[in-house]
Amino acid sequence: MTRRPSALHTPARPRFTLTRRLAADHAARTLRADVAAGLTATPKTLPPKWFYDARGSALFEEITRLPEYYPTRAEREILQARAQEIAALTGARTLAELGSGSSEKTRLLLDALGPGLRSYAPLDVSDSALREAGEALIRDYPRLDVAATVADFESALTLPDTPGPHLLAFLGSTIGNLDAGQRAAFLTAVRAALGPDDALLLGADLVKDAGVLRRAYDDAQGVTAEFNKNVLHVLNRELDADFDPDTFTHRAVWNAVEERVEMHLRSDRAQTVKVKALDLAVDFERDEDLRTEISVKFRRSALTDELAAAGLTVRRWWTDPQERFALLLAFVR
Template identity: 65%
Template sequence: MAEPPRSLPPKWFYDARGSELFEEITRLPEYYLTRAEHEILDRRATRIAQNTAAGTLVEFGAGSSRKTRTLLDALTEAGTLELYAPLDVSRSALEEAGQALCRDYPALHVAATVTDFESELVLPHGEGPRLVAFLGSTIGNFTPARRRDFFAALRAVMAEKDTFLLGADLVKDPDVLRRAYNDGRGVTAAFNKNVLHVLNRELDADFDVDAFEHDAVWNAQQERIEMWLRSRRAQTVRLQSLDLTLEFGDGEEMLTEISTKFRRESLIAELNLAGFEVREWWTDSARRFALLLAAPDGR
């Protein structure tokens, strides 16, 4: 963050307010990703349950676990699931989701963990094969190098009969993508600017939130959406906890999130390189979003 061009890791988004705003984003008409992924899960969850026979469902970036209930229902119906282990950086989201799941699935053991799985990837132990889910196209927030490291680290801790369920948003009309991250109600803008509230609280900073504006652009060369915060004026920001002073010029931008969009061949190639065999590839009816099921390739 100190040297221009400045950037922030997306994990700073997800305090309690950030999690609420993201849940609101998933219901926006412009934001198709959640609906597309739900469509695939509704159609394929039974097959996923049959193909994995998972006794444990581990979910990275679980958040509210709302989208996961289709999987939980299918695995429960199949009679294999004993443990649901959600992992997330947001304690409040995990606590709220955990209470609801314990109420709605009284026979299911729920073991939530507050963790930054990007820095330390450890899979919870559980009964039977583990199904590791990483939904919502959060993988798109990773740079190519971070994706490579993440896939390799995950493969290293997976057992022979474990499986990996990955959600990935696909390359499409840039206008559709831009609208998904620049919604008419300004919810995404509020979500983006909320990161400054988090920095003010967690790092004893003095960002003037109203002195920044949201922008989301399509980077055609890298096939990704980039979210930026642009300074409305020249300003000085102090982060007391880091003993750091930042100078922003009028119009200077700070990158807050990338959201890579994928093509089938290149994503499968990345997983193959890390030691995964992609066994299933499904899309929604409009072919906007993909859900794939992979397994260790036996190396």
Template identity: 50%
Template sequence: MSIIKTRATTDRVVVESFLGGGDHRTLADDVLDGLTRPFKELPPKHFYDSVGAELFDRICELPEYYPTRCEREILATRSGEIASLTGAGELVELGSGTAAKTALLLAAMHDAGTLERYVPIDVTESMVRASATRLVEEFDGLRVHGIVGDFERHLDRVPPSVDRVPRIVAFLGGTIGNFTPGSRRRFLRTLARLLGPDDFLLIGTDLVKDPKIIEAAYDDSAGVTAAFNRNVLNVVNRELDADFVPESFDHVAFFDRDREWIEMRLRAQRPQRVTVGRLGLRLTFAAGEELRTEISAKFTRERIEGDLAAAGLELVDQLTDQDGLFALNLARPGT
């Protein structure tokens, strides 16, 4: 795997990109694999083109969508505790985005006098650079080592911690719920390999609750989530010369009570034939046939403890918002 580009923006910011040259799984791979299965599906990472990212920002502000609001509340009220308990001088964040919520934890580490470095990992280079520039201006002495890459494929590019200071590896937003149980435990084992004996994992999980609350968060009354879901078909059309008609698919979101996860799907309103030109692929959809675009598992304390234990980690504390809807789980290598 080769570095496509490495560039020091300032003496306090380094951004390395590892995307390109076939180093990451492409949309074409996922379409060819997922849309030729007996039950069609696409991974949710393809939601986030520029339009999808804008729609998701709107979703996060909707009254029905509690996860972002609740996680922000926890970080606003408990970051000082996390900084004190961990003594961390470094924060590594997977899927860092704009680092808006993360800045709350960085501020607490700065106030504790321990903050040395932030290592954001994201697929969007412009976002990594923008957040790095903003944060080094906000926090005196902070250094940023940005990684532009896929956090499922490029964790081996995370640099060693600075002078072995304790680090927090953060995976926020409930994204861990997008993994199926077996894949989730494998991924947690990968994260565990980033941790030394004095390091911590901070992981956001949506909690099991009244299914009506969960379903409303993924099927809002304004239809923003429906537009977000259908937009993945626009992505396939644009990037792979396909001829999906997004308006001919209904947005479906439901809570699977047995598996305790939410599923988002797109349901064909009528029989359809779709061509994916760049792949030479012809697809058929029966009336009512569904394409799964996301699962999002919800957690009990016992479930996250079991998943962490399978990765050799132990739960230190579980911090929740005042309504008990969402949790930040602090874990460390098991003794």
């Protein structure tokens, strides 16, 4: 007699999955391309994503706890006050998140979405951050599946094949790191990825007093300065460069025309930096700036218009009590 396999012995479907959509050398190739383009441009620039090695990520977590740096606290206040409303308005069965990192703030949404939520789908370039956060979440949320994706949202954006409706979260005002053209392309990609019942939850820092903004990016303890200079350590390690971080000064500048904070590293003297991996020699004049980040601050009407141009309608706009930061919920038009 042949014995049938018992259903009790059927392997359980894994609750945590990790899909890699980036080639193994993606980060190395992208870093080389960004540095070659940025250090030979006028003015010199680097994308802010290269701040975030392990040391840079730890420094940024420290920044979020500084008294001058309000965005993280303000966004959390809004989420605490509005998460239940967001859940009711979206009925999301999958929460997707771009640039999720540790996913800490996301727990407010996971709790609000409750038993109807079936899947959390974080997308990040960091394999280790996704794995660490995902394993913690499946432990703390026994009914939740985590479908993580290693991907770069700036180059490819697709939502996972998980139960809808989807709520796509892009928090932290990371959208402010994109210039106008990049934002238009990003929002168009978001619109293409969303289905008719899906929604976008977007965090955006708002225009405010220039002094408040400068202090948020140039704190009294100098943590942001160390964070800014960390990108030079990254280039030294990854590209065999010979930057001396002590010869650069951190600057936070309010660009009133573009309504954005810019972070710069200013060369304290004339010098030549060699980037051996690129066979590149970069000349800096005294007081020449290397721009390492833009952080655009938004006004309601202009940002709503940007989303509308991409085919997204803002249905809710919430701020913290001091109106420093906004969280908006948008649907396909």
